[in-house]
Amino acid sequence: MTDSRSKLPSVNVLLEAAEAGGLMDRIPRAVVTASIREVLSTARDSRSDEPADGWLHEVENHARDWRRTSLQKVINATGVILHTNLGRAPVSGPAKQAVLASLEYSTLELNIETGRRGSRQSHLKRLLRNITGAEDALVTVNAASALLLAINTVASDHETVISRGELVEIGGSFRLPDIISKSTSQLVEIGTTNRTHAKDYTGAITERTRCLLKVHRSNFVQKGFVADVEIADLTDLAPANVVVIHDVGSGLLLDLAEFGLTGEPMVQTSVQAGATTIFSGDKLLGGPQAGIIVGATDVLEKIAANPMARAVRPDKSTIAALEATLSAYLDRTTALKEIPVLAMLTADTEEISVRAQRLAESIPGATTLPGFSSVGGGSFPESPLPTTLVAISPESCEKMMTRLRAHSPPIIARVLDDRVVFDVRTMTESEIGVVATACS
Numbered sequence: 346m347t348d349s350r351s352k353l354p355s356v357n358v359l360l361e362a363a364e365a366g367g368l369m370d371r372i373p374r375a376v377v378t379a380s381i382r383e384v385l386s387t388a389r390d391s392r393s394d395e396p397a398d399g400w401l402h403e404v405e406n407h408a409r410d411w412r413r414t415s416l417q418k419v420i421n422a423t424g425v426i427l428h429t430n431l432g433r434a435p436v437s438g439p440a441k442q443a444v445l446a447s448l449e450y451s452t453l454e455l456n457i458e459t460g461r462r463g464s465r466q467s468h469l470k471r472l473l474r475n476i477t478g479a480e481d482a483l484v485t486v487n488a489a490s491a492l493l494l495a496i497n498t499v500a501s502d503h504e505t506v507i508s509r510g511e512l513v514e515i516g517g518s519f520r521l522p523d524i525i526s527k528s529t530s531q532l533v534e535i536g537t538t539n540r541t542h543a544k545d546y547t548g549a550i551t552e553r554t555r556c557l558l559k560v561h562r563s564n565f566v567q568k569g570f571v572a573d574v575e576i577a578d579l580t581d582l583a584p585a586n587v588v589v590i591h592d593v594g595s596g597l598l599l600d601l602a603e604f605g606l607t608g609e610p611m612v613q614t615s616v617q618a619g620a621t622t623i624f625s626g627d628k629l630l631g632g633p634q635a636g637i638i639v640g641a642t643d644v645l646e647k648i649a650a651n652p653m654a655r656a657v658r659p660d661k662s663t664i665a666a667l668e669a670t671l672s673a674y675l676d677r678t679t680a681l682k683e684i685p686v687l688a689m690l691t692a693d694t695e696e697i698s699v700r701a702q703r704l705a706e707s708i709p710g711a712t713t714l715p716g717f718s719s720v721g722g723g724s725f726p727e728s729p730l731p732t733t734l735v736a737i738s739p740e741s742c743e744k745m746m747t748r749l750r751a752h753s754p755p756i757i758a759r760v761l762d763d764r765v766v767f768d769v770r771t772m773t774e775s776e777i778g779v780v781a782t783a784c785s
């Protein structure tokens with residue numbers, strides 16, 4: 346028996362052939378080299394001979410594969426609404442349209458009435474003022490940068506006071522002590538892990554204090570013998586030259602108590618209390634990745650004038666998607682229907698059950714069972730959402746999950762008690778159809 350491996354050309358021989366064939370004139374050398382190695386390795390593993398179209402043709406095909414983008418749309422069948430790995434909030438239809446339009450020439454920094462230079466922030470200021478009740482607003486690339494910028498502006502070389510119960514790590518290495526130190530402010534810890542009182546703040550305020558920082562715990566809750574100071578009490582006790590910054594995290598702009606969703610701070614509450622309020626654009630707000638700062642004009646003007654503001658300014662597609670998303674908030678009913686995050690959060694459990702039933706009927710051997718979706722993104726950590734799951738029992742859950750991820754578009758499901766489960770809460774009607782076809 347002859348060994349087919351001996352028939353394989355060497356990498357160098359193919360490299361020379363590629364060079365002579367002009368491949369390097371079009372394709373980066375590194376890609377050609379990697380493609381040659383891949384083609385040879387595949388041929389070695391499958392003990393195959395020279396392909397019918399020749400080695401070079403095969404190498405070129407491989408090189409073409411490199412042009413497929415790795416960032417692609419997926420179907421989120423996990424039931425986790427704000428799934429960090431899947432890009433947090435999916436944006437609304439109008440927001441997607443606005444992004445497309447913004448990628449052409451646009452009025453990004455043009456005042457269309459005067460024909461003079463305008464501000465990119467102007468597209469968002471009026472909406473944010475009207476929705477949150479704040480005097481002024483500024484948008485950055487994410488909440489982490491907004492916090493860094495705000496603390497650096499008001500408390501650089503001075504002191505920032507924060508409760509030990511709020512010195513949190515949010516995820517993705519967002520740690521409060523590091524943010525405060527990188528904003529060149531001195532951290533002053535007060536109170537204890539579980540209890541901090543108003544007198545702890547007043548006792549810590551000196552002539553070097555410029556900021557009282559309150560941070561929402563987001564992804565965990567404290568229960569039992571606990572105490573902290575309400576934002577309104579904090580702004581009450583703060584001296585005139587001390588800015589109260591409240592990082593509320595999720596950017597909840599609508600009261601969702603009627604849906605049983607409580608415990609997440611509302612932006613408007615902090616604004617009303619007089620705090621400089623910071624939140625994310627792509628969590629409960631349901632828009633693109635962004636950091637939003639709202640508050641009093643004198644503080645916001647100082648923040649906007651900080652040279653660091655230029656380094657964290659949002660790009661045009663962020664502004665476009667955020668403007669379209671915020672516009673929906675001008676009407677509560679529109680917001681709850683049009684913004685996917687809010688629609689999924691407040692979806693009717695009866696309707697979910699009907700949709701799940703329909704999916705189960707189209708997959709052989711599938712059953713439905715009661716379960717829970719979750720909000721994710723560190724929001725409403727104590728509010729599991731009742732849902733109806735669709736379950737299948739493949740021989741190997743791991744193999745099934747791999748097969749689903751290999752689907753186009755990839756389907757991301759969950760494994761629960763040795764079954765693969767799909768949660769229709771985070772899927773559109775057409776996506777449910779795709780999953781049905783993929784599984785039958």
Ligand SMILES: *Cc1c(COP(=O)(O)O)cnc(C)c1O
Nearest residue numbers: 487488489515561563593594625
């Ligand atoms: C999520 C979160 C952040 C970070 O927001 P990004 O927009 O991801 O930078 C900061 N603070 C709190 C309280 C959060 O929940």
